[in-house]
Amino acid sequence: MVINMDIIHSIAIIAVVSGCTILIRAVPFFLFGGNRQVPGVIHYLGKFLPCAIMATLVIYCLRNVKLTEGAHGFPELISIALVIGLHIWKKNILISVGLGTICYMVLIQIIFT
Amino acid sequence: MKIEGKTKEKKLSCIQYAFRQSVPVMLGYIFLGIAFGLMLQDAGYHFLWAFVISIVVYAGSMQFVMVTLLSSGASLLYTAVMTLFINGRHIFYGFSFIEKYPKMGKVYPYMVFSLTDETYSVLCRAKVPSEIDEKKVMFYISFLDQCYWVVGSTIGGLAGQLITFNSTGIDFSMTALFVAIVVEQWQESKSHVPAVAGFLMSLLFLLIFGADRFILPSLLMSVIILVAARKHLEKEEEKEKNREMEGRAW
Numbered sequence: 001m002v003i004n005m006d007i008i009h010s011i012a013i014i015a016v017v018s019g020c021t022i023l024i025r026a027v028p029f030f031l032f033g034g035n036r037q038v039p040g041v042i043h044y045l046g047k048f049l050p051c052a053i054m055a056t057l058v059i060y061c062l063r064n065v066k067l068t069e070g071a072h073g074f075p076e077l078i079s080i081a082l083v084i085g086l087h088i089w090k091k092n093i094l095i096s097v098g099l100g101t102i103c104y105m106v107l108i109q110i111i112f113t
Numbered sequence: 114m115k116i117e118g119k120t121k122e123k124k125l126s127c128i129q130y131a132f133r134q135s136v137p138v139m140l141g142y143i144f145l146g147i148a149f150g151l152m153l154q155d156a157g158y159h160f161l162w163a164f165v166i167s168i169v170v171y172a173g174s175m176q177f178v179m180v181t182l183l184s185s186g187a188s189l190l191y192t193a194v195m196t197l198f199i200n201g202r203h204i205f206y207g208f209s210f211i212e213k214y215p216k217m218g219k220v221y222p223y224m225v226f227s228l229t230d231e232t233y234s235v236l237c238r239a240k241v242p243s244e245i246d247e248k249k250v251m252f253y254i255s256f257l258d259q260c261y262w263v264v265g266s267t268i269g270g271l272a273g274q275l276i277t278f279n280s281t282g283i284d285f286s287m288t289a290l291f292v293a294i295v296v297e298q299w300q301e302s303k304s305h306v307p308a309v310a311g312f313l314m315s316l317l318f319l320l321i322f323g324a325d326r327f328i329l330p331s332l333l334m335s336v337i338i339l340v341a342a343r344k345h346l347e348k349e350e351e352k353e354k355n356r357e358m359e360g361r362a363w
Contacts, residue, residue: 006186010162013182016189018169020196021203025228028207033215044343045336046208048307050237051298052335053205054291055311056328057230060202061288063324076288083289087296093238096296097137100289105282 075107127245131253134239137293138231139261141286146265148280149176151273153266156184160270167266171259173229175199176266201329205336206233213251220252227255231287238294304349310338 032038065073083100090096125133150163170176175196182192206228207214214224232255239254241247299308314334318327339346 009186010158010183012189013179013187013192014166014170016192017172017175017179017182017196020193021170021172021175021200022226024197024200025203025207026225027204028211029214029225032211033207038211041340041343042208042211044347045339046211048339048346049205049336050209051295051302051307052311052314052339053202053332054234054237054295054298055308056202056315056331056335057234057291058288058295059312059315059319059331060328061291063319063327075282076285079285079289080292083292084296087293088300091297093137093290093293096293097286097289098140100292101140101283101286104285104289105280108282109279 071108071112075104075112078107079104125245127249128253130241130245131250131257134235134250135254135257135261137286137290138235138258141284141290142231142258142261143265143268144280144283145173145287146262146267147269147273147276148284149180150266150269150271152177152180152269153183154270154273156180158183158270160267163266163270164263167263168259171227171229171262172200172203173231173262198329202230202332203228203233205332209233209237213248217248217252224252224255227259229258231290232258234291234294238297303353304346306342306346307335307339310335310342314338 028042032042062073062076065076067073079100082103083096086099087093087096146167149167150160153163153166154160166176166179170179178195178199181187182195187195207225210224210228214221217224235254235258236251239250241250295308299305302308311331315327315331318331318334321327322330
């Protein structure tokens, strides 16, 4: 069990992480969220940045995949191809995410062990 | 068939619609939440800690790092630097909601607070039918997502060991969600410059800086590229609009 001083320090750590996270998420709103007119370039970024961010998040999820060891990234490659195929075909996010995840779990738990 | 579908959609309440949109996040959040709760409990913390942290911090990957910070008694300065570093990418998310959120009244601060990767993604792709109150839907999606996370974390802290089902790889649901959204955006957008810029920059910086450090420089470069390509992209959009107008005139 954690002792008293540790509890205070733990609470402080939680407060710092929470505060910093809120601060980061609030920056755009501090800058442009008032009644002021949103500058054109910010409006433009708000519209086009999501595509760049989504692509980046995909790579972010795959950042620890090792291509030279283990399964050489094949489970990821196969499952992502399945997600893309399913999503083009069925256009249903539940099917794409659900089957893609099942495929990945089967691959890493049973096939590429 | 189409008309039937539409009337059905109309009958959906805000919360039902929001729930449907949030389902892709549900499984991932519950299981990742369980993993977090379990990890924290292993580090010697009562399940209430997991519950409170998931309510007040609410940041997926950062919470996993936090377990180490907590159990090693990291300094507050180090904690702050790590948080800014790991969650820094969220600085870019608000720009897409800069006009909507401030008009949301009481829940405005909550909407900003709860802007995680997954909530951001789901909100970006949601095309709320005009009969449903968009603001309410956005709030419910954000709130439901956090509920999944909090419920998962608490279960993990309470009874994580009881789960014997092998859930290895279930975190891939987050990857799959982002991949599916990339596909949608790719099909919907005229210009692929933003998506390609995002891919190339993240791959490039992943090679240069490695897995732990690439995301901020890569997003920053994407922003620079997008700003540089503004004229081109806005022209493309203008063309598209004109084409649509002509289509309607037909």
